[in-house]
Amino acid sequence: MTRHDERFVRYLEAKEPVDDHALHRPTLARLNDLLEARAESRPGKPLRVVSVGAGTGAMCRRLLSWGVFDSHDDIKFVMVDKQEGLADRAAAAFARWAPAAGWEATPTKNGFRIERHGRRVELTYITGDLFDATSLLPRALDLVIAHAVFDLLPLKRATESLVSRLTDRGLVYAPITFDGHTSFRPAHEADDRILDAYHETMRAEDHNGSTTGSDLFSAFTSAGLSLVEAGGSDWVVHPPYDDHAPAFLDQILHFVEQSLTETGNAGVDGESIEDDEFQTDLDSWLRTRHRQLETESLTYIAHNVDVLAQLD
Numbered sequence: 238m239t240r241h242d243e244r245f246v247r248y249l250e251a252k253e254p255v256d257d258h259a260l261h262r263p264t265l266a267r268l269n270d271l272l273e274a275r276a277e278s279r280p281g282k283p284l285r286v287v288s289v290g291a292g293t294g295a296m297c298r299r300l301l302s303w304g305v306f307d308s309h310d311d312i313k314f315v316m317v318d319k320q321e322g323l324a325d326r327a328a329a330a331f332a333r334w335a336p337a338a339g340w341e342a343t344p345t346k347n348g349f350r351i352e353r354h355g356r357r358v359e360l361t362y363i364t365g366d367l368f369d370a371t372s373l374l375p376r377a378l379d380l381v382i383a384h385a386v387f388d389l390l391p392l393k394r395a396t397e398s399l400v401s402r403l404t405d406r407g408l409v410y411a412p413i414t415f416d417g418h419t420s421f422r423p424a425h426e427a428d429d430r431i432l433d434a435y436h437e438t439m440r441a442e443d444h445n446g447s448t449t450g451s452d453l454f455s456a457f458t459s460a461g462l463s464l465v466e467a468g469g470s471d472w473v474v475h476p477p478y479d480d481h482a483p484a485f486l487d488q489i490l491h492f493v494e495q496s497l498t499e500t501g502n503a504g505v506d507g508e509s510i511e512d513d514e515f516q517t518d519l520d521s522w523l524r525t526r527h528r529q530l531e532t533e534s535l536t537y538i539a540h541n542v543d544v545l546a547q548l549d
């Protein structure tokens with residue numbers, strides 16, 4: 238893994254407790270209920286789950302730890318991520334987590350199996366683009382999880398592709414989907430300029446971008462899903478910081494800087510980032526934000542939504 242990739246993995250680790258705090262519990266409770274009902278109506282059948290843009294598998298470990306899959310004794314869980322090297326990091330994270338959570342882990346060809354009290358989860362990791370990976374999967378999925386990833390995808394194509402793999406009354410769970418609002422406090426005079434430009438950089442031909450949380454609602458309906466439950470899952474990171482907050486905030490500032498300084502990016506209204514005045518504002522804004530992070534006085538809020546939907 239490159240230094241850049243290591244940094245991303247540290248960000249995913251720091252994001253875990255922030256997501257734990259943010260996830261919309263009523264949506265999670267409905268997912269739990271629907272999985273229970275599914276287990277009752279399909280006795281003896283395994284639960285088939287695919288998590289796209291799975292990162293290091295945090296959502297799988299979380300849902301197992303939080304008992305969301307407790308109604309199923311046999312689970313086939315496939316994780317897909319296009320970034321090379323994450324499969325090894327996911328394997329290491331599961332190897333650390335499993336014994337501590339009381340699961341016995343056995344390596345398999347593409348992942349491993351974990352077992353506990355007669356329950357079994359087959360974990361498989363596929364490194365590849367979700368469009369290639371999903372086309373190879375049977376049309377038999379009970380649940381698709383897309384955690385913090387839909388904004389990085391062409392929304393209509395991704396939704397249709399994932400829905401095409403669902404079985405009868407299958408579910409799509411899209412937690413922590415960014416929805417266009419970012420704020421930092423204390424306020425800085427360049428906030429609007431920097432953050433508008435930052436949001437603008439998220440939109441690209443193959444990225445739905447900063448309005449994805451809201452856009453999910455019509456994209457899901459158009460793809461033949463009915464909304465089951467939804468709610469806000471905002472990240473609110475504030476002083477005093479826990480152990481993970483400084484690394485998380487440092488990475489968020491890095492994302493802002495990186496996206497606004499990458500060659501060819503343009504700010505709002507086509508404003509060039511090479512524009513000296515913008516660069517001066519950005520430098521001043523970043524210096525101030527890093528100083529506030531060091532002195533534990535920076536607050537960060539990002540608006541996300543969690544959506545659970547079911548095939549009609």
Ligand SMILES: C[S@@+](CC[C@H](N)C(=O)[O-])C[C@H]1O[C@@H](n2cnc3c(N)ncnc32)[C@H](O)[C@@H]1O
Binds near residue numbers: 295317
């Ligand atoms: C913000 S990270 C979220 C990771 C994980 N879901 C979590 O929240 O911990 C988004 C992930 O989606 C992956 N990703 C983006 N586009 C993808 C695609 N087209 N196919 C597969 N993975 C993709 C990225 O490599 C990255 O690991």
